[in-house]
Amino acid sequence: xxxxxxxxxxxxxxxxxxxxxxxxxxxxxWSTSPAAAMTCHIAAFLFxxxxxxxxxxxxxxxxxxxxxxxxxxxxxxxxxxxxxxxxVEGSLIVGTPTGAFGDERFGWFRDGEGEVKVxxxxxxxxxxxxxxxxxxxxxxxxxxxxxxxxxxxxxMRRSGVSGGLVIRExxxxxxxxxxxxxxxxxxxxxxLREGITQGLRxxxxxxxxxxxxxLGEKPPRDSEVSRAFRESGAMHVFAVSGLHVTLVGTLxxxxxxxxxxxxxxxxxxxxxxxxTYAMVTGARPSAVRATVMAICFLGAFLVRxxxxxxxxxxxxxxxxxxxxxxxxxxxxxxxxxxxxxxxGLGVGxxxxxxxxxxxxxxxxxxxxxxxxxxxxxxxxxxxxxxAASSLAAWLGxxxxxxxxxxxxxxxxxxxSLVLIPLTMVILGGAFLAVFLGxxxxxxxxxxxRMNDGxxxxxxxxxxxxxxxxxxxxxxxxxxxxxxxxxxxxxGGAASFLDVExxxxxxxxxxxxxxxxxxxxLGRWNANVETVVVSHPDGEHCGALPYLLDRGGLKRAxxxxxxxxxxxxxxxxxxxxxxxxELEVGKIGERYSLDDDVWVExxxxxxxSSRGIADNRIMVVRVHWNGWKILVTSDLGLEDELAILESKxxxxxxxxxxxxxxxxVSGQKQFLDATGAQVVITSSGHYLPNEMPNPKWVGMVRDxxxxxxxxxxxxxxxxxxxxxxxxxxxxxxxxQKIELQR
Numbered sequence: 001x002x003x004x005x006x007x008x009x010x011x012x013x014x015x016x017x018x019x020x021x022x023x024x025x026x027x028x029x030w031s032t033s034p035a036a037a038m039t040c041h042i043a044a045f046l047f048x049x050x051x052x053x054x055x056x057x058x059x060x061x062x063x064x065x066x067x068x069x070x071x072x073x074x075x076x077x078x079x080x081x082x083x084x085x086x087x088v089e090g091s092l093i094v095g096t097p098t099g100a101f102g103d104e105r106f107g108w109f110r111d112g113e114g115e116v117k118v119x120x121x122x123x124x125x126x127x128x129x130x131x132x133x134x135x136x137x138x139x140x141x142x143x144x145x146x147x148x149x150x151x152x153x154x155x156m157r158r159s160g161v162s163g164g165l166v167i168r169e170x171x172x173x174x175x176x177x178x179x180x181x182x183x184x185x186x187x188x189x190x191x192l193r194e195g196i197t198q199g200l201r202x203x204x205x206x207x208x209x210x211x212x213x214x215l216g217e218k219p220p221r222d223s224e225v226s227r228a229f230r231e232s233g234a235m236h237v238f239a240v241s242g243l244h245v246t247l248v249g250t251l252x253x254x255x256x257x258x259x260x261x262x263x264x265x266x267x268x269x270x271x272x273x274x275x276t277y278a279m280v281t282g283a284r285p286s287a288v289r290a291t292v293m294a295i296c297f298l299g300a301f302l303v304r305x306x307x308x309x310x311x312x313x314x315x316x317x318x319x320x321x322x323x324x325x326x327x328x329x330x331x332x333x334x335x336x337x338x339x340x341x342x343x344g345l346g347v348g349x350x351x352x353x354x355x356x357x358x359x360x361x362x363x364x365x366x367x368x369x370x371x372x373x374x375x376x377x378x379x380x381x382x383x384x385x386x387a388a389s390s391l392a393a394w395l396g397x398x399x400x401x402x403x404x405x406x407x408x409x410x411x412x413x414x415x416s417l418v419l420i421p422l423t424m425v426i427l428g429g430a431f432l433a434v435f436l437g438x439x440x441x442x443x444x445x446x447x448x449r450m451n452d453g454x455x456x457x458x459x460x461x462x463x464x465x466x467x468x469x470x471x472x473x474x475x476x477x478x479x480x481x482x483x484x485x486x487x488x489x490x491g492g493a494a495s496f497l498d499v500e501x502x503x504x505x506x507x508x509x510x511x512x513x514x515x516x517x518x519x520x521l522g523r524w525n526a527n528v529e530t531v532v533v534s535h536p537d538g539e540h541c542g543a544l545p546y547l548l549d550r551g552g553l554k555r556a557x558x559x560x561x562x563x564x565x566x567x568x569x570x571x572x573x574x575x576x577x578x579x580x581e582l583e584v585g586k587i588g589e590r591y592s593l594d595d596d597v598w599v600e601x602x603x604x605x606x607x608s609s610r611g612i613a614d615n616r617i618m619v620v621r622v623h624w625n626g627w628k629i630l631v632t633s634d635l636g637l638e639d640e641l642a643i644l645e646s647k648x649x650x651x652x653x654x655x656x657x658x659x660x661x662x663x664v665s666g667q668k669q670f671l672d673a674t675g676a677q678v679v680i681t682s683s684g685h686y687l688p689n690e691m692p693n694p695k696w697v698g699m700v701r702d703x704x705x706x707x708x709x710x711x712x713x714x715x716x717x718x719x720x721x722x723x724x725x726x727x728x729x730x731x732x733x734x735q736k737i738e739l740q741r
Contacts, residue, residue: 015310019048021317023058027065028325031073037062042162060319061361069325072160072372079116079162080153085139091173092165094120094130096182099105107137109165116162126170126184129179136167145478145487145714147730148520158326180578185279189215192280196432206455213455214430215421216240216281221522222550225459231466233394233412236418240278241286242336245294247424248277251431267301286332292316293340296636305530309344313337326431331404335397342396343389350388358384383417390416402475407525411471422458426451478524480730481717485631487710487730488512488519491684492539493633493658496521497622499531499594501554505620505631505656509542510567516544518550527552532591532599532620534633537613544571557582557591559605559618585618596625603639603646614661615639621652626741628652630674636660640670653725653739654678654718659692668703677739678707678727683711704739 022044028661029037041062048054050474090111098104098119108115118138120126140163155162156335165466173720196214200207208225211217218238219225229235236243252273256266274294293316317337320327327333358380369377390413402408405517424620431450437444465471479498486494486508489548494508494517508517521528529552533541545567547553556575561584563569566605583591584605591599603619614634622629630652632640637660643650659665659682671679679700681692700707706727708716713729728736 014308015314016049016054017318019044019054019058020061020312021321022047023061024065024318024321025328027062027067028069028321028328030062030066031069034328037066047228065322065325068322072324073157073326075116076157076160076162079676080140080157083140083142084136087135088138088165090133090134092118092120092132092134092167092170094123094126094128094132095179096128097123097186098159099282099284106159106161107165109134117160118163118165119156119159119161121164121166123167127175128182129176130172131174132167133171133173133177134165134167135169136165138508139164139166142489143731145489145731146516146520147484147715147717148478148523150179150519150523151515154329158330160324160326162226173434181279182283185276185283188276189280189282192434193438195444196430196435196448196451198437198441199448200452204456205459206452206646209455209459210426210430210451211727212238213244213426214281216284216287219276220518222518224463226464226522228459228463230407231409231472232415232419232462233409233472234415234462234465236335237419237423239286239332240281240284241332242290242340243420243423244281244427245274245277245287245290247427249274249294249298251424251428259621264302267298271295271298285327285330288338289316289320289327289336291334292319293336306399309340313340313344319443322506331400334400338400339393339396343392346392346395347388350391351384353389354384354387356384386417386420387413390420406474406476406478407472408475411465411468415465418461418465419458422454422461426458474525479526480715482530482624482720483718485680485710485716486512486517487714487716488539488682489684490539491659491682492537492542493534493682494540494543495631495656496526496528497593497597498526499530499597502527502552503530503532503593504547505532505622506534506540506633507531507543507547509539510546511542512539513543513546518546521550529554530557530591530593531555532557532585533559533618534620534631535559535605535613535617536565536568537634538565538567540613540633541565541571542567544568545574548574548580551579553578555583557585557599559585560607560616563613563616564566565613585620593622596623598623602630602650605644612661626653627720627725627739629654629656629718630676632657632665634658634660635665637664637667640665640667644670644673650674652676654680654727656680658682659684666700668699671700671703671705678706678708678737680708680716681710683709 022040026037026040026044029040039060044058045055048058052658088109088111090109093108095108098106103122103124105120106124107118107120109118140188141152143153193211193215196210197207205225208219212219213257216239229238248341249270253266256269271294274291276289281287293313296315297307297309297312300312358375358377394410394412398408429447433444433447433451436447479496482498484496488494488508490509490512492508492512493506494512495505497503507513528547531544531547531553533544533556546569572582585601587601587604589601593599600621600623601618602621603617605618606616614636617633617635617639619635620631622631628651630650632655635657650673653676655671655674655676655678657666659677666679666681683691691711697707697709708729709725710716713731714736715730717728717730719726723741725739726736
């Protein structure tokens with residue numbers, strides 16, 4: 001018991017602000033999770049000093065943060081709860097870019113109803129601090145309708161954004177001087193970008209790594225570079241956060257060590273360098289958090305106090321949460337503080353194991369070591385400390401990574417021993433190239449090419465670590481179901497089948513690919529080796545060229561050899577060079593996807609003489625462990641009657657259908673001929689002719705079919721179990737049906 005008391009005294013003496021930080025956390029959680037908030041509140045009292053002042057401070061901070069959260073978040077919640085769009089007129093202050101590439105910016109829009117924070121779309125032509133009189137469209141996007149997709153609404157909510165803004169007309173009224181430092185930072189960013197890439201090839205892997213490490217310009221999630229760093233557990237080196245800010249501060253300190261300046265002045269210059277770097281990289285939340293943490297820690301030297309990691313961490317936590325309570329729900333925020341707290345708590349224990357590589361023989365007097373031996377011992381101690389920090393950081397991030405991303409990467413501990421030193425070299429080389437480039441572009445380019453070699457080495461190191469058996473694995477199934485019928489919202493179609501190598505039946509259009517599909521496949525870490533295309537319509541096959549460019553596509557089962565669709569023709573022209581084998585679906589052929597999963601062609605694609613693409617449908621039936629899914633796509637009335645007259649076996653358990661361009665699909669006699677129990681129909685939310693007719697919906701339901709109308713369900717998920725087939729809605733998991741054999 002005395003040991004516990006002593007530990008409590010040590011914590012309250014060294015880090016008294018931990019109690020206040022827990023109180024702020026309780027306030028931030030109060031509106032969404034009262035139980036968690038109460039737990040944090042109790043913990044705050046347990047960790048506070050035995051004084052009435054501290055007991056009073058805890059509820060005051062909790063109430064203050066809870067009140068601020070309600071005042072900031074309530075209008076945002078109310079705005080985001082009303083999806084739609086309308087035209088607006090008013091004044092707009094242009095803010096900083098929302099991401100690394102500057103195509104979207106934050107802004108503050110004011111009209112007669114007040115001021116709201118917005119995200120400005122297509123904002124490349126605008127500058128931070130501009131005051132504009134604008135006419136445009138204010139919009140709130142729909143909630144996510146497909147699993148695995150990035151939630152734009154959640155990101156808006158965490159950023160305090162009430163909606164998006166598309167500018168139609170704009171007139172410049174002035175320029176806010178208060179935004180001058182941010183404009184300067186953006187210009188410095190452009191010069192820095194030019195300086196660190198001068199002389200490098202456009203397709204260089206090293207260039208991608210340098211830009212990601214220096215400026216946070218991450219390559220696409222499905223690229224080779226991103227995959228290598230993600231699967232080796234080193235993706236954090238691409239996030240401009242605590243690691244980068246610390247390394248920049250360290251590099252600055254190494255430079256200042258050789259100058260005759262007082263220590264406190266040096267600390268101030270280091271802090272200024274960190275603030276400048278955070279602003280130049282876009283002042284993103286992760287960089288700002290890291291800078292605030294560093295200032296809180298280094299500030300102790302300025303006031304001649306002994307720094308405390310936990311007290312500095314708690315102080316920065318209080319400042320960040322008090323300013324933006326919604327940050328507590330941000331994954332980056334959780335990782336930042338969780339990892340640092342884990343390092344503070346566990347690095348000493350971890351060093352007991354890793355420190356063995358730096359132990360000196362106790363029988364050997366240290367004064368007898370040679371200079372070379374001392375230098376070697378310094379290197380060993382550095383890597384022992386780095387290994388201890390990496391192990392503690394990985395253990396701290398483990399539950400968060402497994403929960404949010406479904407991946408476990410124990411290899412990250414070893415990866416960090418290689419990549420963190422290389423990251424420091426790359427950052428140092430980049431700054432050196434920019435500095436020398438101001439005097440000689442040739443010298444700057446020469447340094448960049450050397451840095452490109454180091455960055456390429458970092459990439460290949462990450463790739464090698466990602467291939468280590470057992471180095472990473474998925475902690476849970478990332479793909480939402482065995483068969484995911486996406487809601488493309490535009491009248492098109494796309495389905496993903498979780499079979500060996502991955503397969504898709506229709507792939508959606510170009511917009512759907514860039515808006516959702518690319519991100520979803522990346523988050524699922526899913527390959528697509530086989531595609532089956534129902535007909536050459538742009539909203540069904542438009543993403544084919546982009547899937548080919550993504551890599552891994554080996555086989556395409558097509559309805560016709562030729563079509564007028566530009567995307568279809570582009571895919572046909574480039575498929576051979578992309579390593580994709582083309583087959584035109586034939587009746588009687590069996591196209592295997594996996595063990596006990598295969599595709600049967602019910603009706604071949606029709607000739608071009610039939611006009612529109614919806615008259616050229618290839619109808620297929622997928623057999624999955626004995627279950628039958630009939631995919632009719634946009635089959636029309638005339639073709640349904642032709643199939644019925646041909647006496648083709650249409651037996652199925654589920655029908656997956658769309659809408660014919662002329663609006664007639666899914667007549668009752670055709671549905672009855674299949675014997676199906678479930679009908680899944682696509683829906684174009686903004687196209688009346690792509691919406692299921694209400695009378696047709698009523699007819700299908702009155703006939704006893706379980707109808708999944710994607711206007712209501714969003715994506716539809718199918719899981720093929722041993723003795724049953726479960727079909728359910730993504731938007732409403734309670735809407736489901738389980739078919740028994």
